[in-house]
Amino acid sequence: MGQTLYQKIYQSHVVGKINASTDLLYVDRHLIHEVTSPQAFSGLKLAGRHVRRTDLTFATMDHNVSTQKRSLDAAGETSRKQLEALAENCAENQIPILDLTHPDQGIVHVIGPEQGLTQPGMIIVCGDSHTSTHGAFGALAFGIGTSEVEHVLATQTLPQQQAKTLKVEINGQLSAHVTAKDVALAVIGKLGTAGGNGYVAEFTGDTISAMSMESRMTLCNMSIEMGAKAGLIAPDDVTFAYLKDKANAPQGEHWPAAVSYWQSLHSDSDAVFDHTVQINAADITPQVTWGTNPEQVISVDTPVPAPESFADETKRDAAARALQYMGLSAGQKLTDCQVDVVFIGSCTNSRIEDLRAAASVIKGKTVAAGVRALVVPGSGIVKRQAEAEGLADIFKAAGFEWREPGCSMCLGMNDDRVEAGQRCASTSNRNFEGRQGRGARTHLVSPAMAAAAAIAGKFVNITQGDWA
Numbered sequence: 001m002g003q004t005l006y007q008k009i010y011q012s013h014v015v016g017k018i019n020a021s022t023d024l025l026y027v028d029r030h031l032i033h034e035v036t037s038p039q040a041f042s043g044l045k046l047a048g049r050h051v052r053r054t055d056l057t058f059a060t061m062d063h064n065v066s067t068q069k070r071s072l073d074a075a076g077e078t079s080r081k082q083l084e085a086l087a088e089n090c091a092e093n094q095i096p097i098l099d100l101t102h103p104d105q106g107i108v109h110v111i112g113p114e115q116g117l118t119q120p121g122m123i124i125v126c127g128d129s130h131t132s133t134h135g136a137f138g139a140l141a142f143g144i145g146t147s148e149v150e151h152v153l154a155t156q157t158l159p160q161q162q163a164k165t166l167k168v169e170i171n172g173q174l175s176a177h178v179t180a181k182d183v184a185l186a187v188i189g190k191l192g193t194a195g196g197n198g199y200v201a202e203f204t205g206d207t208i209s210a211m212s213m214e215s216r217m218t219l220c221n222m223s224i225e226m227g228a229k230a231g232l233i234a235p236d237d238v239t240f241a242y243l244k245d246k247a248n249a250p251q252g253e254h255w256p257a258a259v260s261y262w263q264s265l266h267s268d269s270d271a272v273f274d275h276t277v278q279i280n281a282a283d284i285t286p287q288v289t290w291g292t293n294p295e296q297v298i299s300v301d302t303p304v305p306a307p308e309s310f311a312d313e314t315k316r317d318a319a320a321r322a323l324q325y326m327g328l329s330a331g332q333k334l335t336d337c338q339v340d341v342v343f344i345g346s347c348t349n350s351r352i353e354d355l356r357a358a359a360s361v362i363k364g365k366t367v368a369a370g371v372r373a374l375v376v377p378g379s380g381i382v383k384r385q386a387e388a389e390g391l392a393d394i395f396k397a398a399g400f401e402w403r404e405p406g407c408s409m410c411l412g413m414n415d416d417r418v419e420a421g422q423r424c425a426s427t428s429n430r431n432f433e434g435r436q437g438r439g440a441r442t443h444l445v446s447p448a449m450a451a452a453a454a455i456a457g458k459f460v461n462i463t464q465g466d467w468a
């Protein structure tokens with residue numbers, strides 16, 4: 001029987017057996033940031049151990065940085081401490097770091113691929129759930145906890161159990177203005193936030209093959225939001241073209257050798273998945289979440305559902321609570337819903353393609369009165385590129401704030417927050433209660449949808465009317 005891509009990568013990294021069901025896997029890349037690494041370094045120190053592979057460990061500052069000012073203390077005392085701890089730990093252990101003085105600094109899941117650190121066939125871990133993003137390159141990439149961060153720092157290995165395999169096959173052409181973000185939200189809406197529990201999901205089909213690397217990253221980024229351990233897309237020519245000549249990608253004679261290995265990284269035609277889901281891309285419309293988890297999502301012009309419409313009691317209760325928190329009522333249309341804040345950024349949607357999509361909607365228009373709108377590029381590289389292409393000028397002329405790279409308003413860990421009761425159209429990946437600030441109301445959307453909401457002051461269907 002053939003193997004799935006996940007099984008191939010998993011098997012090729014087994015360096016030991018812990019018990020009948022637990023293997024010890026080798027880790028090719030360990031990405032670290034300020035939030036989940038300090039205790040791991042402390043633990044290591046206490047045990048008198050050192051970082052085993054400083055050359056396979058890479059750090060960046062992202063969650064706690066201020067995107068308004070390049071200064072370690074601009075986002076408050078707690079943030080400063082975290083950032084300083086990361087800087088000290090990296091200096092002590094000779095770990096390369098993209099700190100605030102580095103021109104390429106940015107969100108960990110944006111910088112990994114940009115720096116060519118993310119490559120097909122690798123096992124990549126980081127103390128961060130959205131590590132699934134890197135699966136877009138055909139790497140097995142997943143988030144780990146702080147004690148596991150310590151384990152990887154000390155040994156460059158990680159105990160793991162093999163997951164089940166889920167195939168999400170998406171075929172057909174997406175409508176204009178319908179993006180990978182809408183695909184991700186539609187898949188989560190269909191499978192639920194627990195639909196991927198226990199699985200590693202592989203996205204296949206001609207819709208996926210037609211996607212850019214940026215879009216694939218958006219999709220894999222959100223695979224964790226359907227409960228999957230990781231998301232995967234088999235590498236192809238689009239992947240290779242993205243990686244060619246990137247700083248840490250194989251160079252010279254190593255390049256063709258790497259590509260020939262990477263070409264073997266796909267699920268065999270006779271591989272058997274534990275579960276398969278099929279989706280028609282043409283059915284996907286612009287999505288907006290109405291609730292407080294990413295599964296509570298609808299097509300922009302569908303009325304907000306009534307709690308009674310859910311057969312499952314837990315979902316019914318969750319819907320009732322979500323409507324209350326979100327200040328919405330059943331039957332209401334989101335296209336009648338005013339927004340206060342628009343956030344374009346996060347590791348889901350802060351890449352150049354996302355900014356291009358948003359800018360194309362905004363060009364020549366102005367942010368609606370009373371709306372606060374910001375664009376936070378995912379990295380220094382994205383920022384410079386957007387400035388060179390004139391996108392930054394489009395945003396600024398429309399009334400958007402144009403920021404430095406970082407996680408920013410994706411979560412309330414820095415100096416950017418949505419105020420209690422405010423409604424935010426956000427391109428991030430989580431809409432949990434309090435995620436963007438206490439009492440903040442988050443609606444997850446694509447960059448083009450967020451951009452249109454900023455201009456209209458409310459949600460609109462960008463596939464219709466003057467927007468299309």
Ligand SMILES: CC(C)[C@H](C(=O)O)[C@@H](O)C(=O)O
Nearest residue numbers: 035036063127128129130411
């Ligand atoms: C702070 C960090 C541990 C967290 C994560 O693991 O994902 C954050 O990045 C998030 O998006 O919620």
Ligand code: SF4
Nearest residue numbers: 130346347407410411
């Ligand atoms: S941008 Fe948001 S989701 Fe991504 S790593 Fe930062 S906080 Fe987590």
